[in-house]
Amino acid sequence: MRLVLMGPPGAGKGTQCERLARGFGLAHIDTGGALRVVMARGGELAREVGSYVEAGQLVPDDTVVAVMTQRLSEPDAARGFLLDGFPRNRKQALALGAALTRASTRLDHAILLEVPDDVVLDRLSGRVVDPQTGQVYHERHSPPPPDVAPRVVRRRDDHLSAQQAQLAQYHAITEPMVQLYAERDLLLRVDGTGTPDAVFARLSAAIGTIG
Numbered sequence: 001m002r003l004v005l006m007g008p009p010g011a012g013k014g015t016q017c018e019r020l021a022r023g024f025g026l027a028h029i030d031t032g033g034a035l036r037v038v039m040a041r042g043g044e045l046a047r048e049v050g051s052y053v054e055a056g057q058l059v060p061d062d063t064v065v066a067v068m069t070q071r072l073s074e075p076d077a078a079r080g081f082l083l084d085g086f087p088r089n090r091k092q093a094l095a096l097g098a099a100l101t102r103a104s105t106r107l108d109h110a111i112l113l114e115v116p117d118d119v120v121l122d123r124l125s126g127r128v129v130d131p132q133t134g135q136v137y138h139e140r141h142s143p144p145p146p147d148v149a150p151r152v153v154r155r156r157d158d159h160l161s162a163q164q165a166q167l168a169q170y171h172a173i174t175e176p177m178v179q180l181y182a183e184r185d186l187l188l189r190v191d192g193t194g195t196p197d198a199v200f201a202r203l204s205a206a207i208g209t210i211g
């Protein structure tokens, strides 16, 4: 099975990708991770990618498409994959479709994890991270254990105005891509509210029976 998982920041994509990859035996291809692997290899491409990633900027579409197309040709992706963080706009989605067609394959589904903006803002507003382990907690919904609580910190980008701007940008960029997948009859909309277990159950039901 070949899947793309899309959703706003704070939708719980990372958690659900891990569960889906395990449950359905798919290679979880996380774009940030794939870019970091390229950076670690060194060379011209590594320097180019690194200059954007280290500045916190998006890598240009053509470059990220080249990296992801190469990643998708690696052996583990042949058993099926779950793309996380790519494509992130319509241009990347078109390029992915063309690359898969060249490889005589196609996506099975592009899943949109839908979480209303007010729920996303509530989730993001309480997000704290353990600087020692990188584990993310939520002050109200999944508080850190008592031994960890004294050292958790808020993430740098967790300010309401920054989060609202990020969400507005997400909608502007994502809508045309979602439209493209809807036109191609690949779009699955899944309710991303509720507990991680509830969301995973909905995703699994939408995709098909595990096994």
Ligand code: AMP
Binding pocket: 031, 032, 033, 035, 052, 053, 056, 057, 058, 059, 060, 061, 064, 085, 086, 087, 088, 092
């Ligand atoms: P992440 O690990 O998802 O936070 O991504 C880390 C960095 O990778 C981002 O800050 C961007 O520089 C880059 N990146 C991730 N996904 C994409 C994408 N689809 N298009 C362009 N750049 C990306």
